[in-house]
Amino acid sequence: xxxxxxxxxxxxxxxxxxxxxxxxxxxxxxxxxxxxxxxxxxxxxxxxxxxxxxxxxxxxxxxxxxxxxxxxxxxxxxxxxxxxxxxxxxxxxxxxxxxxxxxxxxxxxxxxxxxxxxxxxxxxxxxxxxxxxxxxxxxxxxxxxxxxxxxxxxxxxxxxxxxxxxxxxxxxxxxxxxxxxxxxxxxxxxxxxxxxxxxxxxxxxxxxxxxxxxxxxxxxxxxxxxxxxxxxxxxxxxxxxxxxxxxxxxxxxxxxxxxxxxxxxxxxxxxxxxxxxxxx
Ligand SMILES: [Zn+2]
Ligand SMILES: [Zn+2]
Numbered sequence: 001x002x003x004x005x006x007x008x009x010x011x012x013x014x015x016x017x018x019x020x021x022x023x024x025x026x027x028x029x030x031x032x033x034x035x036x037x038x039x040x041x042x043x044x045x046x047x048x049x050x051x052x053x054x055x056x057x058x059x060x061x062x063x064x065x066x067x068x069x070x071x072x073x074x075x076x077x078x079x080x081x082x083x084x085x086x087x088x089x090x091x092x093x094x095x096x097x098x099x100x101x102x103x104x105x106x107x108x109x110x111x112x113x114x115x116x117x118x119x120x121x122x123x124x125x126x127x128x129x130x131x132x133x134x135x136x137x138x139x140x141x142x143x144x145x146x147x148x149x150x151x152x153x154x155x156x157x158x159x160x161x162x163x164x165x166x167x168x169x170x171x172x173x174x175x176x177x178x179x180x181x182x183x184x185x186x187x188x189x190x191x192x193x194x195x196x197x198x199x200x201x202x203x204x205x206x207x208x209x210x211x212x213x214x215x216x217x218x219x220x221x222x223x224x225x226x227x228x229x230x231x232x233x234x235x236x237x238x239x240x241x242x243x244x245x246x247x248x249x250x251x252x253x254x255x256x257x258x259x260x261x262x263x264x265x266x267x268x269x270x271x272x273x274x275x276x277x278x279x280x
Contacts, residue, residue, distance in 0.1 A: 002166050002275045003033045004197060008047020009267040011173070011203050011217070011239035012073050022246035024269025026050065027073040028172050028239060030199060034163045037141045041065045042159065042170040042199075044093075047269065048077030056082040060089075064140045066147070067095040068172050069156040070107060079112050079121065089126035094147070096155040097132040105130040133157070135187060148187030151175035153216035160191040166277045169195040169232070172239050176209065176218040182225045192230035197275045199267065200226060202237040205252070220256050227262045234275070235260070236267040 008014075008026030015025040027045030041051060041063055055061060061083045068074055083089040095104040108130075112121035121128070133147045134157075146160040150171060158171040169191045177183050184192070192198055203217035218226075220237065227235035237253055253266035 001034070002161070002163055002168050002197075003272065004168060004199075004275055005031045005033075005051075005272045006047070006236075006267045006269055007031060007051045008043075008045040008077070009238055009240055009269050010045075010073075010242055011201070013242050014046045014073075015242040019245040019247070020242070022268065023240060023244075023249055023266060025242070026269055027076070028068075029077060030170065030267075032161055032168060034143065037143055037163065039063045040140060040143065040145075040161060043068055043074045043172060044076070044078045044081070045074050046077045046080070049080040049082075050269075052080070052082040058083070061086065062090045063092070065091065065093045066145065066157075066159045066161075066170070067093055067104075068158065068170070069096055069152060069154060070104070071154070071173070074172070075108075075111075078108070079117055079119070079124075084124040084126040084128070087125040090129065091126055092129045092131060094131045094133050094138075094145075096147075096149070096157045097134050099155060103130070104132055146191060148191050150188050150191075151177075151185060151216075156216075158188060158191045160195065166275055167195045167197075168275055169198045169200075171198065171200045171226075173216055174201040174218050175216045176213075176222040178213050182222055182229075184226060184229065188226070189230065192226055192232060194230065195232045196277050197234045197236060197273065198227050198230070198232040199236045199238045201239045203239050203241045208241070220252055224256050224260050224262070224264065227264070228260065232262060233277075234263045234265075234273075236265060236273070238267045240266070
């Protein structure tokens, strides 16, 4: 069994108001845990702060982040992750190789320092270890990880984590192809096929996508198509637009679920899902 908790489900920018309170306003961060395994964290959005509060104080804390890309909404939680203040913490970050040859570590060190942030990242007490990956397969403890480049804006990965016959796929930011015909890259297909849970970008409605078709994201309809085409068991609609109200999101998710052959829900901050395989 894999235990998945959503700490941040919003795309683009954090948001906070009465209209977004139910689904939550923190940006992308999802933790995945299996018994006796190192915790895996998908992305470092502002939701990371809340995961940090849950685990802060754990001696010799060791976790692994699978980072899809370097956009602010996926990285701005890092300097607020309280375990980084402890000298016995090890935090490993797997991130996409950059085409210009600059290392991911260098880019983080450039971003998290004065005058943009009061404390330079290298002064945090924890040991930070960066790994750069592309289309790769590797292991974290006894968990198998598959990383594949997916279409977005800039180098971006999707991930699939498998453990004890259960597979969870995380495709937070995914550019839907322009035009009426849906298709899927080989890399994205290799991540999604037969997954037990697919967490997928669903930022836009069809009407919104018409005006924002090159912004790097997907519609609810495309997320559903990917899930059905790849025969996933469960689809979590994710990376909600910051302007999407709870009422609107609930109603859209309900209609997607009613029309789909896959079990569908809109991811909500604080929600935990136990993922088991139907074929076990
Ligand atoms: Zn994003
Ligand atoms: Zn992005």
